[in-house]
Amino acid sequence: MSNGPTFPPLDIAILGAGAAGMMAGVAAAEATVDPATGRSRLRIGLFEKNAQPGIKVLVCGGGRCNFTNAGSIDFLIEQFGRNGRFLTPALRHLDNDALREWFAAAGVPSHEEHDGKIYPDSNQAKSVVNALLNRMNALGVQVHAGADEAIATIEKPEARSPEPEGSMPEDQPDAGRESAPLFHLSTTGGTRFAARSVILAVGGMSYQRMGTTGDGYRLAAALGHSIVTPRPAIVALLCKEEWPKTLSGLAIADVEIRIEVEGPLPRLATGKPTPSVNDLLFTHFGLSGPAILNPSEIVAELLEKFPAVGIRVDFLRHQSHDQLAATLRSWQQHHGKKLIRKQLATLVPIRLAEKICELLSIHPEQTCSTLTSAQMHQLIERLKVSRFSIHATRGFKEAMVTAGGVKLDEVDPRTMQSKLVPGLYLVGEVLDLTGPSGGYNLQLAFSTGHLAGTHAARTLQA
Numbered sequence: 237m238s239n240g241p242t243f244p245p246l247d248i249a250i251l252g253a254g255a256a257g258m259m260a261g262v263a264a265a266e267a268t269v270d271p272a273t274g275r276s277r278l279r280i281g282l283f284e285k286n287a288q289p290g291i292k293v294l295v296c297g298g299g300r301c302n303f304t305n306a307g308s309i310d311f312l313i314e315q316f317g318r319n320g321r322f323l324t325p326a327l328r329h330l331d332n333d334a335l336r337e338w339f340a341a342a343g344v345p346s347h348e349e350h351d352g353k354i355y356p357d358s359n360q361a362k363s364v365v366n367a368l369l370n371r372m373n374a375l376g377v378q379v380h381a382g383a384d385e386a387i388a389t390i391e392k393p394e395a396r397s398p399e400p401e402g403s404m405p406e407d408q409p410d411a412g413r414e415s416a417p418l419f420h421l422s423t424t425g426g427t428r429f430a431a432r433s434v435i436l437a438v439g440g441m442s443y444q445r446m447g448t449t450g451d452g453y454r455l456a457a458a459l460g461h462s463i464v465t466p467r468p469a470i471v472a473l474l475c476k477e478e479w480p481k482t483l484s485g486l487a488i489a490d491v492e493i494r495i496e497v498e499g500p501l502p503r504l505a506t507g508k509p510t511p512s513v514n515d516l517l518f519t520h521f522g523l524s525g526p527a528i529l530n531p532s533e534i535v536a537e538l539l540e541k542f543p544a545v546g547i548r549v550d551f552l553r554h555q556s557h558d559q560l561a562a563t564l565r566s567w568q569q570h571h572g573k574k575l576i577r578k579q580l581a582t583l584v585p586i587r588l589a590e591k592i593c594e595l596l597s598i599h600p601e602q603t604c605s606t607l608t609s610a611q612m613h614q615l616i617e618r619l620k621v622s623r624f625s626i627h628a629t630r631g632f633k634e635a636m637v638t639a640g641g642v643k644l645d646e647v648d649p650r651t652m653q654s655k656l657v658p659g660l661y662l663v664g665e666v667l668d669l670t671g672p673s674g675g676y677n678l679q680l681a682f683s684t685g686h687l688a689g690t691h692a693a694r695t696l697q698a
Contacts (some may be wrong), residue, residue, distance in 0.1 A: 248432070248435060250277060250689075252284065252435055254437060255682055256665070257282060257663075258368040260661075260663060263687075265280055266375065267694055276693075280378065282372070289381055296648050299361050301360075304354045306332065306352035317506060319668060323669065323683065326652070339356070342367035343367060344364060352674065391420040392419060396516075404501055418431065433695070435662075436452055436662050437455060437681075438666060441468075442665075450584065455695065456642050461656060463640070463642065464645040466639065468638065468639070469635055470635060472629070473524070475572065480518045480519075483518035483588065487518075491549055492511050492550040495534060495535060495545060495546065497545055509531060517528055522626070533639040537639070547624045557616055564607060567604040568605060572603060572604050575600070575602065578587050580615070595618065636671055639668075641666050642662050643668055651688070661688035664680065664681040665677070665681065682684060
């Protein structure tokens with residue numbers, strides 16, 4: 237341990253001031269409010285390496301922060317795949333309706349938009365962060381923010397670890413807690429703290445410019461936890477084909493994405509891929525948009541086993557091959573003088589229509605009456621089964637969240653407490669849980685953080 241200054245023991249030390257950590261602080265304090273003062277009876281400290289708490293929340297939803305989704309609890313659970321059932325107690329403890337009610341009471345009413353996304357009426361993420369910070373301040377939660385305030389090491393309690401000499405004021409209430417074994421923590425700046433409970437809410441490795449560099453995994457592993465290999469998720473993909481880059485900025489609505497590999501699909505930690513239906517965005521480096529981002533963690537896992545992963549795109553998922561063939565024959569018979577590229581633009585955006593014609597060597601001035609059977613077949617294949625070879629993701633630097641993390645069978649889902657280290661709680665992105673874009677991952681953070689904060693506080697008061 238460092239030889240820096242030591243402060244009176246905290247009841248709860250929370251590591252990480254993201255969505256999970258801030259909500260854990262609020263919940264722990266609200267569970268232990270002294271009616272006479274309106275502040276928590278417990279000493280609660282929250283530690284954040286960034287100078288500003290909630291910095292990652294501020295960029296969510298393009299700065300508007302879609303902080304949850306309007307789906308049912310069962311629907312929300314389904315979005316987390318094979319591991320989703322782990323979230324059942326946390327979501328029943330604080331579901332999306334209760335979360336919206338909490339923010340509304342804190343002065344942040346919200347509304348629903350496309351795909352069930354819930355945004356604050358202010359359309360500003362800072363209103364979400366400010367509500368949490370203001371509530372913690374009112375309840376007396378101590379916030380330690382800045383590069384020197386990050387927790388560098390944690391030592392778990394010994395069987396009956398004595399209190400550091402002189403660290404407990406003589407008038408400290410609740411003498412029953414004085415002999416409780418303590419965690420010992422040191423910051424990067426050399427300050428020492430002791431705490432009766434620790435809530436590890438340090439996020440994953442995504443958005444690394446926000447300071448999320450995997451510290452939570454390192455701390456959890458040092459305390460004995462197993463880590464499922466972290467990989468980027470909700471991240472754009474790089475393709476070998478060059479032509480998509482020429483359409484950079486073009487969005488195609490409501491496409492279907494399927495993942496393909498050579499040979500049988502291996503067993504995946506992320507579960508079996510299912511078709512992804514949403515919007516696709518062509519970029520200067522490859523493919524993005526929700527239809528790509530949501531299954532990207534599966535692609536990232538497969539890229540650990542294969543040099544390239546296939547993506548198959550159906551641009552017209554509501555039309556079958558036969559229906560599309562009938563449409564092209566109708567053009568040939570009834571719109572013979574019209575240009576093929578112009579007619580294609582009635583089905584897909586004009587830039588994509590012209591690019592498809594270019595790829596198939598269909599002359600820009602060719603008319604529908606001259607469509608050959610071979611050209612019809614090629615057009616249908618391009619519209620229904622366009623294939624792309626993915627060789628990499630944009631990595632943790634651009635990923636919105638991290639897949640992998642602390643193994644769930646080492647955490648009690650009813651409390652978020654470690655099964656290996658009593659008094660340690662693990663919440664948010666540090667866990668091996670990842671949902672798609674659309675507010676699901678923030679709901680995960682808020683629900684697990686609130687459950688852990690509540691349980692830790694009530695346990696200490698018991």
